[in-house]
Each structure stands twice: as structure tokens, then as C-alpha cells.
Amino acid sequence: xxxxxxxxxxxxxxxxxQAPSTRRASHRKVLLLWLIPVxxxxxxxxxxxxxxxxxxxxxxxxxxCGRPPTGTPVAINPRFTAPxxxxxxxxxxxxxxxxxxxxxxxxxxxxTGGEGGTMRLFSQPANGQTARQIxxxxxxxxxxxxxxxxxIPNTMVGYQRGYGEAIDYYPQGSTSDYTxxxxxxxxxxxxxxxxxASVVGPYHQFGPDFGPGKxxxxxxxxxxxxxxxxxxxxxxGDPPR
Numbered sequence: 286x287x288x289x290x291x292x293x294x295x296x297x298x299x300x301x302x303q304a305p306s307t308r309r310a311s312h313r314k315v316l317l318l319w320l321i322p323v324x325x326x327x328x329x330x331x332x333x334x335x336x337x338x339x340x341x342x343x344x345x346x347x348x349x350c351g352r353p354p355t356g357t358p359v360a361i362n363p364r365f366t367a368p369x370x371x372x373x374x375x376x377x378x379x380x381x382x383x384x385x386x387x388x389x390x391x392x393x394x395x396x397t398g399g400e401g402g403t404m405r406l407f408s409q410p411a412n413g414q415t416a417r418q419i420x421x422x423x424x425x426x427x428x429x430x431x432x433x434x435x436x437i438p439n440t441m442v443g444y445q446r447g448y449g450e451a452i453d454y455y456p457q458g459s460t461s462d463y464t465x466x467x468x469x470x471x472x473x474x475x476x477x478x479x480x481x482a483s484v485v486g487p488y489h490q491f492g493p494d495f496g497p498g499k500x501x502x503x504x505x506x507x508x509x510x511x512x513x514x515x516x517x518x519x520x521x522g523d524p525p526r
Contacts, residue, residue: 364517365392367408371478374406374443375517377510391481402486402507406514411479416440416448416472419479428454428468435502440471442480443518447473451502453488467505475520482515484508 365387366373374392377383382398391407411419424431437449449471455463465488472481484507491501497509519525 362514362517365406367391371476371521372408372443372480373519374480375514376406377514396486396507396510400487400489400506402484402505404482404484404507404511404514406482406518408478408480411474411477413477414474414479416474416479419474419481420448420450420470420472423470423472423481423483424450424452424468428452429456430454431468434467437469437471440473442471442473442482442515443475443520443523444516445473445475445480445518445520447471451504467503469503469505469508469511471515473518478520480518480520482511482518484511 362375362378364373364375368389376385376387376392377394379385382396383404384395384397386393386395388407390409391405394404394406396402396404409419414422431452431454434451434453437451440447440449442449449469452468452470454466454468456466457463466485467488468483468485470481470483472479474480484505486505486507488504489495489506490504491497496503501508503509
């Protein structure tokens with residue numbers, strides 16, 4: 286015999302029911318709720334950054350080529366300072382394949398390795414002359430039968446715009462042979478004082494098997510070591526470098 290269980294309740298007539306739809310925020314509203322805080326925070330950060338960050342100095346180079354990198358550079362090579370303090374310059378350290386002699390006007394470094402040569406880092410009064418006039422006078426005085434090779438573009442000496450050129454000459458050796466020699470002279474004038482860097486050595490064309498590994502018209506071994514000393518020149522009052 287089957288037992289039927291009844292549950293208390295109410296009987297109602299059959300009807301159709303419809304559940305109310307769930308209200309959702311529109312995509313535009315959600316996007317605005319995200320964007321407004323982001324824009325506000327970004328604006329606040331931009332204002333703070335603008336107030337705490339120094340305005341960068343803009344240079345027009347040339348003629349104003351700014352200054353060397355900030356901070357005190359690490360001094361690796363010894364430094365020559367003129368007796369009157371008018372300029373200073375770094376020069377090769379002892380035991381670096383150079384025989385160094387200091388004079389009142391600068392430094393003479395004879396290269397004792399490789400193909401040899403001589404580098405001079407010195408000064409002389411400009412007496413109102415331009416860098417090019419000084420370079421031309423030095424070449425006429427010290428280089429016999431000079432043959433100009435090319436003018437060095439955008440020459441800088443001690444971060445001061447100047448003038449530079451490469452010259453060739455052919456001294457006669459002890460065996461009556463003529464050896465091609467290359468001279469590079471670079472100079473700049475400031476405070477009516479000319480600072481001059483020059484190298485002289487045997488001509489050797491740079492290429493894949495000799496030189497810096499990239500195109501260059503220097504064509505003298507000493508030129509590979511010249512740059513750091515040219516950039517180390519400083520007139521009185523210049524920042525350390």
C-alpha cells in the first residue's frame with residue numbers, strides 16, 4: 286500500500302511571472318570611473334616631477350658645446366699644471382711606453398714603443414691670434430717643406446672649439462731614403478692663451494689590420510693615444526677633468 290505525504294501550502298491559479306532584469310553600469314560609466322582617478326594621479330605626479338626636476342640646460346653646439354660630464358673624474362694619469370696656474374693637462378704615466386719631460390710651457394712625451402713618435406702638450410700666448418693662425422705659424426716654424434693633408438673638422442681642445450690639421454713631410458734618412466712622416470696639430474684659444482697638442486710619427490695608413498678598426502684619416506700610431514690628453518686640457522677656472 287502506497288503512502289502519500291502531503292505538505293501544507295496554498296493552491297493558486299496558474300500565471301506567468303517575469304523576473305526583473307539586473308541593473309548594470311554602462312561601459313562608459315565604468316571607463317570614466319577608472320580614467321578619472323588615473324588622470325588625477327598622473328596630473329599630481331607631473332606637477333611634483335616638474336617642481337623637483339631641474340630644467341635641463343640646452344646648448345647650441347657649436348659654438349656653445351656645454352661642459353664635460355658632471356662629477357669629478359677619476360684621475361688615472363699624472364697632471365701637469367703650469368707654474369703660473371694658467372692651464373693644466375694630463376700626460377702619460379711612468380712605465381707607459383713614454384719618456385716624459387716636463388717644461389715650463391708643457392709636456393714632451395716620446396713614444397718608445399711601436400713605431401715611435403713624439404707628443405707635445407703645451408701652451409703659448411695667443412697675442413690676439415686665432416687658433417688657425419697659431420697652428421699655421423707653428424707648422425711653418427717646425428715642419429720643413431710641409432704638405433697639408435687635410436683640416437680636422439670640428440676640432441675641440443679642452444672642450445673649446447679650435448683648429449686642427451694633418452701635415453706630411455719627408456725627412457731624408459741615414460740611408461738616403463725619404464720617410465713619410467705625419468704631423469697632427471690641434472689648438473684652441475681661451476683667455477688669450479693657446480693650448481696646443483701635437484704628435485709626429487711615421488705615416489702608417491689605418492685600415493682593418495692597423496689603427497682603431499674604423500675609418501680614420503689620422504694614419505699615425507700616436508693618434509690612437511692622443512685623444513684623452515687633448516680632452517684633458519683645462520684653462521684656469523675650468524671644471525676638473
